[in-house]
Amino acid sequence: MRIGNTIVWVIAGLLCLGSCRSLVYDQGQDVCEVAVRFKYEYNMKFADAFPNEVHSVTMFVFDPVTGAFVTKASDSGKHLDQNYYMTIPGLTKGRYDLVAWCGLADSDFTVTDPKTKEELFCRMNTLTKASEYIDTDPGALYYGYAENVQLDILPPGSVNTIVISLIKNTNNVKVLLQALNTGAQLTPEEYDITIVDDNVLLDWKDEASKPVDVTYFPWDKRQGMVEYDDNETYLTAVVAEFTLNRLFKKEDKKTMLSVIDKTTGEKVINIPIVDYFLLVKGNYNREMGDQEYLDRQDDYQITFFLDNTHGWSIAAGIFINGWHVVLQNNNLD
Numbered sequence: 001m002r003i004g005n006t007i008v009w010v011i012a013g014l015l016c017l018g019s020c021r022s023l024v025y026d027q028g029q030d031v032c033e034v035a036v037r038f039k040y041e042y043n044m045k046f047a048d049a050f051p052n053e054v055h056s057v058t059m060f061v062f063d064p065v066t067g068a069f070v071t072k073a074s075d076s077g078k079h080l081d082q083n084y085y086m087t088i089p090g091l092t093k094g095r096y097d098l099v100a101w102c103g104l105a106d107s108d109f110t111v112t113d114p115k116t117k118e119e120l121f122c123r124m125n126t127l128t129k130a131s132e133y134i135d136t137d138p139g140a141l142y143y144g145y146a147e148n149v150q151l152d153i154l155p156p157g158s159v160n161t162i163v164i165s166l167i168k169n170t171n172n173v174k175v176l177l178q179a180l181n182t183g184a185q186l187t188p189e190e191y192d193i194t195i196v197d198d199n200v201l202l203d204w205k206d207e208a209s210k211p212v213d214v215t216y217f218p219w220d221k222r223q224g225m226v227e228y229d230d231n232e233t234y235l236t237a238v239v240a241e242f243t244l245n246r247l248f249k250k251e252d253k254k255t256m257l258s259v260i261d262k263t264t265g266e267k268v269i270n271i272p273i274v275d276y277f278l279l280v281k282g283n284y285n286r287e288m289g290d291q292e293y294l295d296r297q298d299d300y301q302i303t304f305f306l307d308n309t310h311g312w313s314i315a316a317g318i319f320i321n322g323w324h325v326v327l328q329n330n331n332l333d
Contacts, residue, residue, distance in 0.1 A: 030092070030093070030153045033087050033088065033089045033091075033159065034087065034088045034089075034091050034151060034159070034160050034161075034162060035085040035086065035087055035159055035160070035161045035162070036059065036085060036086040036087075036088060036098070036100075036161075036162045036163075036164060037084070037085050037086075037161060037162070037163045037164070038050050038054065038057060038084070038086070038100070038102065038144065038163075038164055038165075038166055039163060039164070039165050039166065040053060040054060040142060040165070040166040040167075040168065041165060042165060042166065042167045042168075042295060042296055043168065043296050043298065044296050044297055048082070050080075050082070050084075050166065051080070051081045051082045051084075053140065053142075053168075054080060054102045054103060054140075054142055054166070055076060055077070055078075055080055055103070055105065055106055056074070056075070056076030056077075056080070056102060056103055056104055056105030056106060057074065057075050057076070057080065057086055057100060057102045058072070058073075058074045058100065058101050058102065058104050058105075058111065059072065059073045059074070059086065059088060059098060059099070059100050060072050060098070060099045060100070060114070060117075060120055060204075061073075061088065061091065061096050061097070061098055062096065062097045062098075062099070062116070062117040062120075063096070063097075064095050064096060064097045064147070064148045065095075066116075067097075067116045067117040067118060068115070068116055068117075069114050069115050069116060069117070070091070070096065071088065071090060071091070073086060073087070073088045074104075074105075076105040076106075085161070091151055092151075093151055093152055093153050094150075094151060095148050095149060095150050095151070096148075096149050096151065097117065097145075097146070097147055097148065097149070098144075098145070098146040098149060098162065098164065099117070099120060099144075099145055099204050100142075100143065100144040100145070100164055100166070101122050101141065101142070101143055102141070102142040102143075102144070102166060103139060103140045103141045103142050104141070106139055107138055107139030107140060107141055107170075108124065108125045108136065108138035108139060109122055109123065109124055109125065109138060109139075109141050110122070110123050110125055111123075117204050118203075118204070120203070120204040121201055121202065121203055121204075121209060122141070122143075122201075122202045123200060123201045123202075124138055124141075124200045124201075124214075124245050125138065126200055126214055131213060131214075131215065132200065132212060132213070132214040132215070133214060133215040133216070133217060134214060134215075134216055134217070135216075135217035135218075135219060136219050137219040137220075137243045138170065138243055139170070139243075140168065140170050141168070141169040141170045141245075142166040142167065142168050142169065143166060143167055143169055143202075143206045143246075144164040144165060144166040144167070145164070145204075145205070145206070146162055146164050149162055167206070167295045167296075168295075168298045169202070169206070169245060169246040170243055170244065170245060170246075170298065171243070171244045171245075171246075171247055171297075171298050171299070171300060172241070172242070172243055172298065172299050172300070173195070173241070173242040173243075173244055173273075173300045173301075173302070174239060174240070174241050174242075174300070174301045174302070175193055175218070175239070175240045175241075175242070175257065175259075175302055175304075176224075176237055176238070176239050176240075176301065176302070176303040176304070177191065177193075177237060177238040177239075177240075177259065177304050177306055178235065178237045178303055178304065178305050178306065179235050179236050179237065179305075179306055179308065180235070180305050180306065180307045181235075181307065181308055184235075184236065184308050185236055186223070186236040186237060186238050186306070187223055187236075187238065188221045188222060188223055188238050188240075189262075190238075190261065190262055190263055191238060191259055191260065191261060191262060191268075192258075192259070192260040192262055193217075193218055193221065193238075193240040193257075193258070193259050194215050194216060194217055194257075194258050195215075195216040195242055195244065195255065195256065195257050195258075195273060196213055196214070196215050196216070196255070196256045196258070197213070197214060197216065197244065197245070197247075197255045197256075198211035198212055198213050198214065198253060199211075199214075199244070199245045199246055199247070199248065199255075200212065200214045200245060202245070202246060206246065208246070208248060211253070216242050216243075216244060217242075218240035218241055218242050219241060219242065219243065220239075220240070220241040221238065221239070221240045221241075222238070222239055223236060223237070223238055223239075224236070224237040224238070224239050225237070246294075246295070247274050247277075247294045248274070248291070248294070249274055249275075249278065249290045249291060249294065250274070254272035254274070254275065255272060255273050255274045256270060256271070256272060256273065257269065257270070257271050257272075257273040257302075258270045259304070268306070269304060273302070274294070276302070276318065276320060276325065277294070277297075277300055277302075277320060278290055278293065278294075279320070279323075279325055280320050280321060280323040280325070281293045299321075300320065300321060301319075301320070301321055301322075302318060302319070302320050302321075303318065303319040303320075304318055305318075
């Protein structure tokens with residue numbers, strides 16, 4: 001997916017950017033600093049959340065014809081507000097491709113040091129035992145891309161400004177196992193709750209690259225309890241919280257959510273979780289494409305109601321972000 005970019009001229013004094021500094025390098029080329037503005041409106045509220053959510057920015061600049069790396073710039077801090085512009089010094093007149101990953105300073109992701117655009121990758125840091133896994137919250141990651149941007153030598157008092165729109169790659173997923181039977185105990189120790197995907201490594205286009213399965217374990221798993229009838233009866237629940245990298249709709253290799261009862265070894269739940277997320281997309285915006293929905297939505301809550309009348313099994317369907325998904329049968333394996 002490519003996100004649009006805009007080039008505008010900003011007159012001196014506008015938004016306190018000051019004047020453009022024209023420099024002369026040994027090569028005899030005039031150089032003008034560039035100002036980059038970031039927006040994060042690609043969300044379900046369609047409102048700019050950049051000032052509130054993004055606290056660090058990293059920009060990679062490439063030659064659009066050869067793909068060669070040109071320069072890199074980074075910035076972080078509280079000054080990244082609604083009036084923030086990032087400067088990229090030293091760029092001469094010409095065209096450039098710009099790739100941004102934001103949030104790196106306070107998240108658990110690593111970006112390569114590329115010589116070309118094709119060598120640029122962003123990786124979620126994982127651990128390895130028998131296979132790759134992650135069991136911590138890596139923090140939030142955002143991506144933006146501006147293609148074939150034209151920079152010109154402008155009159156004194158003017159500056160090239162680039163506006164880059166971001167998407168949020170990371171997703172918060174809460175899984176709730178809710179007991180339907182009063183007095184029945186659901187405890188976190190009894191269940192292994194995992195999500196398996198192959199989206200650890202993203203290329204410069206923000207697409208999954210070199211797919212290798214990674215197991216997401218919840219970075220928080222706890223018991224909850226709801227009391228009623230004058231506190232004489234109660235229902236128990238298990239809440240597990242995950243942070244997943246960018247989600248993709250896939251026809252073959254699915255993103256699988258599994259819940260295993262450790263006492264019996266039974267796989268109580270085993271579903272392609274992204275497909276289930278997309279079942280409720282139409283309730284938000286029927287005209288929205290599947291990948292757009294997955295990129296705009298970054299918070300998912302999925303609730304399973306379990307009945308232990310004859311061993312734990314699904315009952316009453318599933319609720320995703322408040323929407324009821326009615327099952328044709330209760331077999332989710």
